Amino acid sequence: MPTQVDAKVVPLPSVGRGGRAAQVGSREKGAQMMEEEMKAKKKAMISQPMAGRTDAEIVEAREKAVAELEGMGYEVVNTLFTDEWYSDEAMEGRGVVQIPLCYLAKSLENMSLCHVAYFCPGWEDARGCKIEHAAAVAYGLEVMYG
Helix, strand or coil: CCCCCCCCCCCCCCCCCCHHHHHHHHHHHHHHHHHHHHHHCCEEEEECCCCCCCHHHHHHHHHHHHHHHHHCCCEECCCCCCCHHHCHHHHHHCCCCCHHHHHHHHHHHHHCCCCEEEECCCHHHCHHHHHHHHHHHHCCCEEEEC
């Protein structure tokens, strides 16, 4: 027959004013406040024309938009895909035929994480930006213009 072990209740030592209960309550309140703050911070994406622009022009426009959005308290979600997975060679290796459409698809996916879509000057002349704009309006994102 298995042996039964008697469990003992050992009180935890008091920590600071109010003892353990106050410490746990304070910790839970702090975690709850952080969670609420994270939920309250809205996320934004940047839509910017790229065709016919130099890398320097793209970076300059993006940095200006990021500074404006962060200055308003937004967290900027990346829609500038520069890692190796999105290199022309890697996409061709995966069989991607329409590379600009692949970028647009990923941008729309990242839009799903956002509350706000920010459109840089010239967006109305760029087919991808126009599609992103139509999606943002259709799905109720707040739309901002730079």
